[in-house]
Amino acid sequence: MTDAFEPEIVAFCCHYCAYTAADMAGSKRISYPPNVKIIRVPCTGKVDAIHIMRAFEKGADGVYVAGCLEGDCHFKTGNIRAAHRVRRVQALLEEIGMEGGRVEMITMSAGMGERFAQTAREFTEKIRALGPSPIRDAIRQSGRRAAG
Amino acid sequence: MNAALLLADQGHRVYLVEREARLGGIAATVRTTLEGDDVGRYMSDLVETVQSHQKIQVLTQAIIVDHKGMPGRFTTGIQTGPRMHYMQVEHGVTILATGALANRPAQYLLGEDDRVLTQLDMDAKIEDDPESIRSMKQVVMIQCVGSREPGNPNCSRICCQSAIKNALRMKALNPDMQIYVLNRDIRTYGFQEDYYREARKQGVQFIRYEPDRRPAVRALENGLVVDAYDDILGCRLEISADAVVLSTGLIADDETTEDLSMLFHVPRSDDSYFLEDHIKLRPTDMSVRGFFLAGTAHAPKSIRESIAHGQSAAGRAMTMLAKHWINLGAAVARVDGAKCAACLICVRACPYNVPFINAEGYSEIDPAKCHGCGICAADCPARAIQLMQYEDDQILAKLDGLFERMN
Incomplete structure (x- = not known):
């Protein structure tokens, strides 16, 4: 394995906006970095802190929650709840000594294929600049220890 | 209206909610299609049939004020008539066919000089005032005005065919007339290509321009002058014209789609049209169950395509209305x-x-x-x-x- 750092990013996308925007990016043939792995949820309000934390626990370098524009949530207020929850997870990450910026809330409308691809690129670059998550390093080391 | 008629003919009660005082939208102002269909007659027949249909209630000057419920059982509040009388309608499905607007950007002296027209104006002029067409010697058409550019990036889809339609009609009235069509591309898709060939055969000149070298229109005392750059000849052209016809196409009705998307929680595309659930697999259904989409509220379309889309919406809506039971999603x-x-x-x-x-x-x-x-x-x-x-x-x-x- 080469040592070039490729960030692992999980994007929780709501079915009605961000996931459709990702679809739109696909139909418009707009490419976005393969670092971003999408998990579809019905609404960003469904994304629990435990889901985000599990992603980090498993070795994700960054996580973002992508939902509808404020006021456009299909379920009225799910995206606002998600934004609150993301802020709480940011505080939790800071508390355990990680950068809060590794998790972010992003909003877009269903038609914004270009914005979806652009945020995927920006977030990937941001995480690349932050470097690998300390948990990921720890996982790899413990893996080596187990193998050795 | 076509969707309403199809559903009503199959025995379902239809409420047709129209914002204006009359039905028909832009189609009511169009006279003929490229293929030569008499749109005026078709529309007046359609409006007549819809208005006299026992199962259709037409609500004009109406606005939607509130909405609740679930697929198969929606309740929508509507204010209607000059008095803004409030009523509630219970309905199983909703078809959005709010149309689009005829674009009229203030470019190339449109609105300043009455010799500069849109294709829609020209369509009416050919029918109402053929004498004025017979007296014209040269006409210039400019394509892609106000579309395929920042602000309205989509192709309006109908302009190439309406330009060729009007060019052929003018040629029929006045075979000696010289017509120049300044275009970025000509997209007469499908069998419309035959009409494009016919126009070329009759001597209509098609000249390409690039968006960074747009033509310009100048008004002189005794006529208009269009300055253009011909890519193939590699030189500047100065064409004098008795009239300049702009292909301005359609633009999304931003205000209406914004209001309705907030009320119904349905998504819109980047350029303010309503967004279908899937561009290829579900082109008529919306992502919200029980909502269907027809006509130019979805994207610019020709009249024939809008009718087909309306029929498709009626078909999809029937799949819900025909059942006595609705299977709800299991994601609860x-x-x-x-x-x-x-x-x-x-x-x-x-x-x-x-x-x-x-x-x-x-x-x-x-x-x-x-x-x-x-x-x-x-x-x-x-x-x-x-x-x-x-x-x-x-x-x-x-x-x-x-x-x-x-x-």
Whole structure:
């Protein structure tokens, strides 16, 4: 394995906006970095802190929650709840000594294929600049220890 | 209207909600199509049939004010008539056919000089005032005015055919007339290509221009002058013209689609048209169940295509209306009564006020009322609520699978 750092990013996308925007990016043939792995949820309000934390626990370098524009949530207020929850997870990450910026809330409308691809690129670059998550390093080391 | 008629003919009651005082939209102002269909006659017949249909109630000068319910049982509040009388309508499905607007950008002296017209103006002029066409010697048409550019990036789809339609009609009235069509590309798709060939055969000149070297229109005392750059000849042209016809196409009715998308929670595309659920697989259904889309509210379309889209919307709507039962999605929240502490968090969190504490003392969620957002499941401190199809186990398993190769 080469040592070039490729960030692992999980994007929780709501079915009605961000996931459709990702679809739109696909139909418009707009490419976005393969670092971003999408998990579809019905609404960003469904994304629990435990889901985000599990992603980090498993070795994700960054996580973002992508939902509808404020006021456009299909379920009225799910995206606002998600934004609150993301802020709480940011505080939790800071508390355990990680950068809060590794998790972010992003909003877009269903038609914004270009914005979806652009945020995927920006977030990937941001995480690349932050470097690998300390948990990921720890996982790899413990893996080596187990193998050795 | 076509969708309404099809559904009404199959025995369903239809409320046709029209914002204007009359039915028909832009189509009511169009005289003929490229293929030579008499649009005026078709529209007046259609309006007549719709208005006299026993199963159709036409509400004009109407605006939508509120909306609630679920697929198969919506309730929408409408204010209608000059007095803005409020009424509520119960309905099983909703078809959005709000149309688009004829674009009229202030370019190339449109609105300043009355010798500069749009294709829609010219369409009417050819029919109403053929003498003026016979007296013209040279006419210049400019394509892609106000579309395929920042602000309205989509192709309006109808302009190439309406330009060729009007060019052929003018040629029929006045065969000696010289017509120049300044274009970026000509897209007369399908069998319309035959008309494009016919126009070339009759001597209509098609000249390409690049967006960074747009033509310019100057008004002189005795006529108009169009300055253009011909890519093929590699030189500047100065064409004098008795009239300049701009192909301005359609633009989304931003205000209407914004209002309705807020009320119905349906998505819009970047350029303010309504967005279908899937560009190829579900072009008529919207992402919200029970909502269908027809005509130019979705994207610019020709009249024939709009009618086909309306028929398609009626067909899709029938699949819901014809059934006595509606299968609701299985993605609903379910409460584990043994874990529930009746803390009321779900009761407060639900955007639709579905959960309640039942007689046994735990939270209950009616699967028919649940919209399946999962907000309660994420908020429940006892993890007593799971959203079917998106259970915590499933999401965590997805994460495990994603990082399997790393661990």
